Amino acid sequence: MRFKTLRDLPREELFAPGHRMCAGCGAAIAMRWVTKVLGPNAIVANATGCVEVTTTPYPETAWMHPYIHVAFENAAAVASGIEAAVKALRRKGRWTAGDTKVVVIAGDGGTYDIGLQSLSGMLERRHDVLYILYDNEAYMNTGIQRSGSTPKFAWTTTTPVGAAARGKVQWKKDIMGIVMAHRVPYAATASISHVLDLANKVKTAAEVRGPTFLHIFAPCVPGWRYPENKTVEVARLAVETGYFPLYEWDHGKLRLNPPSNNHLDKSKRRPLREFLNVQGRFNHLTEEEVAELERELDSYWQYLSKLASISS
Amino acid sequence: MTLPGASQLPIGAVVTEPGSTRRNTTAGWRAYKPVIHDDRCVRCQLCWLYCPEGTIVELRGVFQIGGRKYDVKYEVVYDYCKGCGICANECPTRAIEMVPEVV
Amino acid sequence: MREALTSNYAAAYAVKAADVDVIAVYPITPQTTIVEKLSEFVSSGELDAELIHTESEHSALSAVLGAAAAGARVFTATSSQGLALAYEVLHIASAMRMPIVMATPARALSAPINIHNDYSDVMNMRDTGWVIYIASSAQEVYDTVIQGYRVAEGVNLPVAVAYDGFLMSHTLEPVELNDEGEVAKFLPRAARPHVLDPRRPVTFGPLVSPDWYYEFKYQQVTAMNEAREWVVKTDVEYGQWFGRSYGLVEGYLLEDADYVVVTYGGAAYGNARAAADLARERGVAAGVLRIRLYRPFPTGEVVKALSGVKTFAVLDRAIMFGSPAEGPLYKDVVLAMYLHGVDKPSLNVIHGIGQRAMYVRDIYKVFQALREGPGRGVMYMGVRP
Numbered sequence: 065m066r067f068k069t070l071r072d073l074p075r076e077e078l079f080a081p082g083h084r085m086c087a088g089c090g091a092a093i094a095m096r097w098v099t100k101v102l103g104p105n106a107i108v109a110n111a112t113g114c115v116e117v118t119t120t121p122y123p124e125t126a127w128m129h130p131y132i133h134v135a136f137e138n139a140a141a142v143a144s145g146i147e148a149a150v151k152a153l154r155r156k157g158r159w160t161a162g163d164t165k166v167v168v169i170a171g172d173g174g175t176y177d178i179g180l181q182s183l184s185g186m187l188e189r190r191h192d193v194l195y196i197l198y199d200n201e202a203y204m205n206t207g208i209q210r211s212g213s214t215p216k217f218a219w220t221t222t223t224p225v226g227a228a229a230r231g232k233v234q235w236k237k238d239i240m241g242i243v244m245a246h247r248v249p250y251a252a253t254a255s256i257s258h259v260l261d262l263a264n265k266v267k268t269a270a271e272v273r274g275p276t277f278l279h280i281f282a283p284c285v286p287g288w289r290y291p292e293n294k295t296v297e298v299a300r301l302a303v304e305t306g307y308f309p310l311y312e313w314d315h316g317k318l319r320l321n322p323p324s325n326n327h328l329d330k331s332k333r334r335p336l337r338e339f340l341n342v343q344g345r346f347n348h349l350t351e352e353e354v355a356e357l358e359r360e361l362d363s364y365w366q367y368l369s370k371l372a373s374i375s376s
Numbered sequence: 377m378t379l380p381g382a383s384q385l386p387i388g389a390v391v392t393e394p395g396s397t398r399r400n401t402t403a404g405w406r407a408y409k410p411v412i413h414d415d416r417c418v419r420c421q422l423c424w425l426y427c428p429e430g431t432i433v434e435l436r437g438v439f440q441i442g443g444r445k446y447d448v449k450y451e452v453v454y455d456y457c458k459g460c461g462i463c464a465n466e467c468p469t470r471a472i473e474m475v476p477e478v479v
Numbered sequence: 480m481r482e483a484l485t486s487n488y489a490a491a492y493a494v495k496a497a498d499v500d501v502i503a504v505y506p507i508t509p510q511t512t513i514v515e516k517l518s519e520f521v522s523s524g525e526l527d528a529e530l531i532h533t534e535s536e537h538s539a540l541s542a543v544l545g546a547a548a549a550g551a552r553v554f555t556a557t558s559s560q561g562l563a564l565a566y567e568v569l570h571i572a573s574a575m576r577m578p579i580v581m582a583t584p585a586r587a588l589s590a591p592i593n594i595h596n597d598y599s600d601v602m603n604m605r606d607t608g609w610v611i612y613i614a615s616s617a618q619e620v621y622d623t624v625i626q627g628y629r630v631a632e633g634v635n636l637p638v639a640v641a642y643d644g645f646l647m648s649h650t651l652e653p654v655e656l657n658d659e660g661e662v663a664k665f666l667p668r669a670a671r672p673h674v675l676d677p678r679r680p681v682t683f684g685p686l687v688s689p690d691w692y693y694e695f696k697y698q699q700v701t702a703m704n705e706a707r708e709w710v711v712k713t714d715v716e717y718g719q720w721f722g723r724s725y726g727l728v729e730g731y732l733l734e735d736a737d738y739v740v741v742t743y744g745g746a747a748y749g750n751a752r753a754a755a756d757l758a759r760e761r762g763v764a765a766g767v768l769r770i771r772l773y774r775p776f777p778t779g780e781v782v783k784a785l786s787g788v789k790t791f792a793v794l795d796r797a798i799m800f801g802s803p804a805e806g807p808l809y810k811d812v813v814l815a816m817y818l819h820g821v822d823k824p825s826l827n828v829i830h831g832i833g834q835r836a837m838y839v840r841d842i843y844k845v846f847q848a849l850r851e852g853p854g855r856g857v858m859y860m861g862v863r864p
């Protein structure tokens with residue numbers, strides 16, 4: 065059963081406050097909704113990163129689910145083992161907790177970069193695990209260093225703006241493309257600004273058997289340099305400018321979701337500038353650089369539209 | 377306060393009390409506090425939806441606001457509100473005001 | 480039941496007997512035949528386990544860690560580069576107190592790449608908080624893997640069972656296999672202190688500040704001391720159940736020995752015993768001490784065994800570059816003696832590096848050297864300097 069309106073969304077909170085995430089953290093909104101929709105019968109394997117360090121300050125934990133953090137690059141491997149354990153113990157009559165879902169939560173660094181290998185292994189082996197990537201487009205926990213997910217020209221502490229280089233030199237990696245290439249049954253993008261859509265995707269991804277993947281856009285206050293009350297606004301602009309399209313890869317078919325399903329027509333997208341202008345990390349951009357980002361975005365949309373039409 | 381010794385702690389640094397960050401109130405983080413003007417609230421749920429701390433609660437009951445009657449009301453639990461202002465920024469009717477904390 | 484098995488197959492049979500729930504492995508020579516044998520057992524249905532063919536050893540150890548946290552009995556195996564790749568998770572597994580059992584047919588480390596035996600891989604894990612056995616026969620590998628589960632689950636620490644790569648991993652020996660029903664009774668499924676259970680949610684692996692960290696390290700120190708007792712107790716009980724036990728150290732002709740070679744693993748122990756026989760024939764009171772439990776170190780047993788001898792040599796098959804003496808076991812033995820106020824002249828012999836052939840005559844020469852002079856220092860045998 066899909067959530068049709070906000071009224072249908074689960075009321076019970078399964079992620080405790082008092083954690084140390086920054087005021088206005090986008091990932092905190094993501095965690096709140098992911099845990100609520102999953103419900104209590106799930107096990108969380110978390111990669112090292114902001115979410116992990118801010119939610120587990122010994123002797124406290126914000127988690128109300130069984131939770132395990134092992135290291136930075138191996139959350140998908142840890143989850144593979146948990147899923148295998150649940151399967152084996154159930155077969156042998158020793159798993160009595162019912163239909164438990166195993167879920168990974170990892171940042172972009174733990175997914176695009178250092179954790180890519182273990183993610184690929186988990187997807188290829190078809191573990192029944194939901195992998196949730198919260199994307200704040202840099203290594204935030206260690207103080208805002210560039211990652212494979214950082215967009216071109218963005219300032220980070222390791223891509224400073226100078227005469228020779230103007231922020232990050234390379235483009236953002238297409239992680240969804242990599243995941244889809246593993247022929248997973250279900251993968252989707254979601255944004256903390258579109259909670260109903262996000263909640264439905266968490267639900268679908270948790271219900272589908274086999275490896276599923278959710279790419280959640282989660283703005284970061286200090287990392288992106290915007291005022292802390294603008295987190296949802298920034299995320300919404302990312303969707304409405306077409307910078308972060310909402311779509312599902314559902315058993316081999318690509319489906320754009322509202323409002324992104326209107327954005328194949330470029331005129332329906334808000335100007336990219338509106339997304340860039342609210343963030344200090346893009347302060348230095350020249351007209352030409354903005355134009356370059358726009359051209360790249362157009363070609364990305366052409367790719368998406370081809371993918372949507374080929375697969376439909 | 378003396379902290380427990382190695383033999384008194386659960387082995388392997390396991391934390392046995394779920395949701396125990398609740399012991400840590402974050403009210404002190406705030407510079408501004410959100411004040412909901414209930415008369416301007418249209419019960420759209422957005423503040424509740426977006427609060428990163430989950431610290432805006434829904435109260436059930438009968439609430440008479442002017443000529444309108446509601447079965448729900450939104451309130452901030454200030455213990456955990458970090459004062460980010462997302463609720464105020466997202467409120468479509470500007471029903472939430474960010475008021476400076478007086479120290 | 481008696482079978483001719485390699486040490487690798489012996490390990491696989493022990494895993495089957497222990498009715499392991501989750502296995503995660505990645506192939507590497509000389510460990511691979513364990514994986515192959517276990518795959519056969521799982522495919523034939525003889526072993527009801529989930530077998531995860533991970534994409535690396537780092538992931539294999541991570542996966543069994545996760546499975547152990549969920550309450551499963553687990554197994555993994557690796558060697559050399561694989562063990563080095565998993566190094567990060569070795570520390571985490573012991574600190575998180577996960578009862579993992581791992582077989583480690585020892586192999587030289589790159590570079591240059593060499594698939595043959597020495598103990599550079601195993602010695603690199605000596606400070607990672609694992610219980611480490613070094614077995615010297617296929618029978619002992621089989622028995623020790625089974626004992627390892629009792630110890631691991633008793634004290635909540637991971638256990639490695641090491642042995643010579645190739646020299647044992649690929650050599651057939653007769654192995655007495657236990658009745659698997661009896662093994663199941665010897666290894667009852669004990670309730671774990673904490674598991675990942677949605678009905679009693681706990682958090683594993685939190686962020687710990689300087690106010691707390693040291694206490695968890697101290698817990699590991701205590702656990703290692705308890706592990707020593709668990710190893711002794713388990714070995715004795717195993718002997719009562721199955722008729723074979725080994726002790727923490729094993730002596731050969733030690734009672735009246737003046738000159739002793741201390742070593743570990745199959746080939747070195749075999750050669751050293753043959754050399755001691757030869758020396759005895761020629762009137763030298765030679766003996767051999769084999770270390771079976773490497774971590775926690777059997778300090779008391781070693782000191783006791785060596786206190787009465789005139790002089791001894793420690794034969795190492797790994798090198799600690801730049802150390803005052805380069806043999807890792809030598810360092811442990813000398814320190815153990817020093818702590819007990821025993822100062823004896825002794826030699827450190829480095830041999831068998833990258834499976835350089837070790838002959839009986841080489842070890843005989845060590846006995847000779849011990850007899851000729853109160854040696855001190857490191858002797859590199861078998862190398863072309």
Ligand SMILES: Cc1ncc(C[n+]2csc(CCOP(=O)(O)OP(=O)(O)O)c2C)c(N)n1
Pocket residue numbers: 112113114115136137170171172173174175200202203204205206211
């Ligand atoms: C093997 C290893 N390398 C480096 C680190 C240091 N480190 C910890 S978290 C982190 C960045 C995390 O980035 P991301 O996954 O994007 O999560 P975020 O902090 O942004 O939420 C780094 C580099 C580590 N813990 N382990």
Ligand code: SF4
Pocket residue numbers: 084085086088089090091092114115118200204205283284285286287
């Ligand atoms: S640094 Fe960014 S991602 Fe990390 S807690 Fe703060 S806002 Fe959240």
Ligand code: SF4
Pocket residue numbers: 412416417418419420421422423424450463466467468469470471472
């Ligand atoms: S966002 Fe504003 S109008 Fe909507 S429920 Fe909250 S206070 Fe009321």
Ligand code: SF4
Pocket residue numbers: 088410426427428429430431432452456457458459460461462463464
């Ligand atoms: S200011 Fe931020 S933390 Fe406080 S109630 Fe509003 S959204 Fe929640």
Ligand SMILES: [Mg+2]
Pocket residue numbers: 171172173199200201202203204211
């Ligand atoms: Mg990040």
